[in-house]
Amino acid sequence: MDGDRAERRGESRALATERWHHLAVELRDLLWLPPALRPRVAISRCLLGEPVRWDGGHKLAEELAADLAEWAEPVAICPEVESGLSVPRPPLVIVHDAAPERGGAVRLVERESGRDATESLARFATARLAELAPLDGWIGKSKSPSCALRGVAVVAAPGAGAPVVASGGGLFARALAAAHPSLPRADERELCGAVARAAFRLAAEWQLGWRFTASRAERGIAIAKLHRKLRGFWLAVEPQLARTLDRAADAGAGGGAGGGAGEGDGAARYAKAAAVRLYAIVARVVRRGG
Numbered sequence: 001m002d003g004d005r006a007e008r009r010g011e012s013r014a015l016a017t018e019r020w021h022h023l024a025v026e027l028r029d030l031l032w033l034p035p036a037l038r039p040r041v042a043i044s045r046c047l048l049g050e051p052v053r054w055d056g057g058h059k060l061a062e063e064l065a066a067d068l069a070e071w072a073e074p075v076a077i078c079p080e081v082e083s084g085l086s087v088p089r090p091p092l093v094i095v096h097d098a099a100p101e102r103g104g105a106v107r108l109v110e111r112e113s114g115r116d117a118t119e120s121l122a123r124f125a126t127a128r129l130a131e132l133a134p135l136d137g138w139i140g141k142s143k144s145p146s147c148a149l150r151g152v153a154v155v156a157a158p159g160a161g162a163p164v165v166a167s168g169g170g171l172f173a174r175a176l177a178a179a180h181p182s183l184p185r186a187d188e189r190e191l192c193g194a195v196a197r198a199a200f201r202l203a204a205e206w207q208l209g210w211r212f213t214a215s216r217a218e219r220g221i222a223i224a225k226l227h228r229k230l231r232g233f234w235l236a237v238e239p240q241l242a243r244t245l246d247r248a249a250d251a252g253a254g255g256g257a258g259g260g261a262g263e264g265d266g267a268a269r270y271a272k273a274a275a276v277r278l279y280a281i282v283a284r285v286v287r288r289g290g
């Protein structure tokens, strides 16, 4: 009995993975994306097996790295090493900045000595993020005070036994989220399943597709075609959204290849409404870690 259930679960996961992959491939076809053009996905360097961690080790996420190499252009980043820290190095923590004039900001400091690495990491983040653009996705190492998306303890002070006063993302991940608020984001634990990885791929392909077609005169036509193909998907997941997208796609197609004001508004509305919901759906799938 248990064997049957496990087999059925495996089959439904395989189907879901296939469905997300199929949508990603269709999206590429409809937007005429050249095969050599791949989503640029930034990823914590240690997840690719590079020995850059504070203890000299790595955290290779084997399946994730192999999967990414198939469809993305991975952009490896280690904010701590690239901002000047050594390997090995003392571990870092995030501390609450008690100075009232800084209104509850956080700082990145060495756990034992309290030596402050905030400014060098902030300078690095500003420069590197400008260089890195455009990006289509971000995969950060969970629990890292630099790279994690969320859930890192913020302590009251450096040193053993300091109380935890809050939790949040790592400092580089915070800077990245501020610079690219609509970027698909996940950590390696959320992407340990094939379904979640396939859903994340679709979100990154969407980001790339929109970026690539944004300057093209055929955008309105592409949006109308895309909508006809994906309407069944939207109807299944969110009928109300499908109707909103009907109107936005009509307005996008109405401008035609000439690219008038209607085209720009309709196509932009379509892409924005679809992207917001798509990322929300993907985030649900990714959090389930299927």
Ligand code: SF4
Pocket (backbone or CB within 6 Å): 044, 045, 046, 047, 052, 053, 054, 077, 078, 079, 080, 081, 141, 144, 146, 147
């Ligand atoms: S989590 Fe980020 S900062 Fe830490 S070793 Fe990995 S890439 Fe470097």
